Amino acid sequence: xxxxxxxxxxxxxxxxxxLGALAAGCRFFAGYPITxxxxxxxxxxxxxxxxxxxxxxxxxxxxxxxxxxxASLAGVKSMTAxxxxxxxxxxxxxxxxxxxxxxxxxxxxxxxxxxTGLPTSPSQGDVQMARWGTHGxxxxxxxxxxxxxxxxxxxxxxxxxxxxxxxxxxxxxxEVVAHTRESVTLPGPEEIRVIDRIAPSVPPEWYKPYAxxxxxxxxxxxxxxxxxxxxxxxxxxxxxFPTQNPQEVDLFQRRLHDKxxxxxNEIQVSKSIMMEDAEVCVIAYGSVARSAMRAVKEARxxxxxxxxxxxxxLFPFPRQIVDSALRQCRVAVVPEMNMGQIxxxxxxxxxxxTRIVKHNRIDGQLITPEEILKYLVSx
Amino acid sequence: MKNDQRYxxxxxxxxxxxxxxxxxxxxxxxxxxxxxxxxxxxSYGPEARGGxxxxxxxVSDSPIDYPKALSIDLxxxxxxxxxDAYFFDIRPEGLLVVDSDLVDQVPTSRAVTIxxxxxxxxxTGKELVANMVALGAVGLLxxxxxxxxxxxxxxKRVPKGTEEMNRQALQAGIVEAKKxxxxxxxxSVISDWADD
Numbered sequence: 001x002x003x004x005x006x007x008x009x010x011x012x013x014x015x016x017x018x019l020g021a022l023a024a025g026c027r028f029f030a031g032y033p034i035t036x037x038x039x040x041x042x043x044x045x046x047x048x049x050x051x052x053x054x055x056x057x058x059x060x061x062x063x064x065x066x067x068x069x070x071a072s073l074a075g076v077k078s079m080t081a082x083x084x085x086x087x088x089x090x091x092x093x094x095x096x097x098x099x100x101x102x103x104x105x106x107x108x109x110x111x112x113x114x115x116t117g118l119p120t121s122p123s124q125g126d127v128q129m130a131r132w133g134t135h136g137x138x139x140x141x142x143x144x145x146x147x148x149x150x151x152x153x154x155x156x157x158x159x160x161x162x163x164x165x166x167x168x169x170x171x172x173x174x175e176v177v178a179h180t181r182e183s184v185t186l187p188g189p190e191e192i193r194v195i196d197r198i199a200p201s202v203p204p205e206w207y208k209p210y211a212x213x214x215x216x217x218x219x220x221x222x223x224x225x226x227x228x229x230x231x232x233x234x235x236x237x238x239x240x241f242p243t244q245n246p247q248e249v250d251l252f253q254r255r256l257h258d259k260x261x262x263x264x265n266e267i268q269v270s271k272s273i274m275m276e277d278a279e280v281c282v283i284a285y286g287s288v289a290r291s292a293m294r295a296v297k298e299a300r301x302x303x304x305x306x307x308x309x310x311x312x313x314l315f316p317f318p319r320q321i322v323d324s325a326l327r328q329c330r331v332a333v334v335p336e337m338n339m340g341q342i343x344x345x346x347x348x349x350x351x352x353x354t355r356i357v358k359h360n361r362i363d364g365q366l367i368t369p370e371e372i373l374k375y376l377v378s379x
Numbered sequence: 380m381k382n383d384q385r386y387x388x389x390x391x392x393x394x395x396x397x398x399x400x401x402x403x404x405x406x407x408x409x410x411x412x413x414x415x416x417x418x419x420x421x422s423y424g425p426e427a428r429g430g431x432x433x434x435x436x437x438v439s440d441s442p443i444d445y446p447k448a449l450s451i452d453l454x455x456x457x458x459x460x461x462x463d464a465y466f467f468d469i470r471p472e473g474l475l476v477v478d479s480d481l482v483d484q485v486p487t488s489r490a491v492t493i494x495x496x497x498x499x500x501x502x503t504g505k506e507l508v509a510n511m512v513a514l515g516a517v518g519l520l521x522x523x524x525x526x527x528x529x530x531x532x533x534x535k536r537v538p539k540g541t542e543e544m545n546r547q548a549l550q551a552g553i554v555e556a557k558k559x560x561x562x563x564x565x566x567s568v569i570s571d572w573a574d575d
Contacts, residue, residue, distance in 0.1 A: 010406055010419075119425050120423055120424060120425055176446065182417065183409070183416060183417045287446070290445050290446055291444075293445070294444040366447060368445070369444075369445050369449070
């Protein structure tokens with residue numbers, strides 16, 4: 001059955017994240033306001049109570065992260081949103097969510113750093129921090145948004161992956177994506193696929209909260225649902241209690257990584273635009289991908305066979321698609337609003353046959369199409 | 380770099396003048412026009428008042444890739460500082476619109492000068508709505524929106540109790556702009572050079 005045509009609305013990136021979260025079933029948000037992420041808190045403080053959810057403004061981001069872990073353990077899909085300085089603070093509890101396998105979504109609207117940096121300017125300076133910010137050799141999923149519509153659909157994707165794999169998912173936005181308003185037509189509810197965590201089907205007395213299954217993702221019982229279990233930040237056995245037994249530790253650690261590796265096909269998302277016959281390509285993500293898109297079109301108009309590989313999943317790094325783009329093209333341009341944090345990942349994949357050109361802008365301004373076009377023309 | 384049909388407006392002034400609000404209402408009005416794509420961006424400093432403030436609205440018949448302005452079709456400058464900073468981003472046949480009381484030195488004769496702030500003060504007793512007087516003029520001169528659509532977009536976004544004041548301000552701007560005949564403005568000589 002086809003629904004009536006949805007009407008276009010003028011939405012900001014931050015607002016679209018809120019609508020995406022609500023559509024994905026998010027019913028708990030804890031956060032502390034910070035530019036340029038504040039609109040997410042502001043709007044959720046209105047919309048969550050209306051939807052039967054809860055909104056809490058916490059004393060800081062350490063506590064915000066703790067609160068969403070607690071809510072998620074109680075069975076409620078949860079999210080927080082912050083920017084650079086707050087993203088530093090969530091890292092401690094983020095590790096807890098990784099080891100205790102608590103689904104949750106963290107939005108980081110990147111602004112200029114380090115420290116309080118450039119509060120109202122865009123940046124992509126937190127890319128490697130999103131991957132490695134919390135200590136320990138942990139797997140994590142990092143997705144990047146580039147447009148208002150992206151903000152909606154990627155937020156849904158983030159919740160779905162988080163629930164399916166019991167892993168924190170980080171959404172990297174930036175000031176330009178967050179504050180750009182666009183006329184968009186959002187998909188209707190019947191076009192949206194929502195995934196929920198799987199609850200145990202065994203009786204409570206048989207429940208082993210961290211027992212491996214073939215997916216590597218244990219069934220998750222909500223606290224208070226009768227399935228009593230123990231949750232800890234220590235490495236634990238399948239019953240959830242601390243262990244130092246090397247065999248159990250190895251089994252647990254490998255399962256954490258393997259459950260993500262098994263899902264690479266579904267987790268690693270990218271968009272290939274005009275790549276079919278491309279000889280030079282731009283590899284970009286976030287708001288810079290929009291500049292790159294224009295640069296590629298301009299290059300095509302000049303007769304240059306250019307293409308764009310837009311990365312949506314930044315981590316686990318989409319090695320395969322980048323590898324095939326590099327094997328196809330003589331030159332890959334990697335423009336970033338940092339000193340080359342994804343470029344180093346691209347270089348790691350490169351088999352030394354492709355020339356990789358990085359373009360870095362760290363003055364708080366969005367990279368323009370002209371800057372990227374210059375490389376496409378000259379290489 | 381502009382070969383698709385883009386129409387680009389930059390609203391500029393200082394923080395607190397309602398520059399971003401005016402751009403958001405403009406974008407909202409464009410979003411209501413069938414078949415038009417719109418992208419609105421902004422840049423501002425950490426200060427609540429003062430400091431440079433600018434906001435852009437890009438209108439296109441096709442989906443918009445780069446969300447910011449590339450070469451400006453219409454620049455609104457509500458301060459001399461903004462006018463000086465952004466004048467050179469206007470494309471040759473573009474239009475400069477300034478608040479004539481706040482911008483003493485207009486860098487081109489291809490400009491529309493209207494005392495937006497004075498009109499707001501004399502009409503409503505509040506300079507606060509100078510941005511809406513300016514929006515009325517920009518809306519009309521740009522030719523990108525219907526005036527009823529612009530007013531509807533404004534009414535949706537103003538705080539309760541201020542509708543009438545904002546409506547009056549917008550209409551005053553539209554009336555002022557209607558007095559202007561764009562065809563009487565001098566053509567840009569820069570575009571003559573570009574043809575050579």
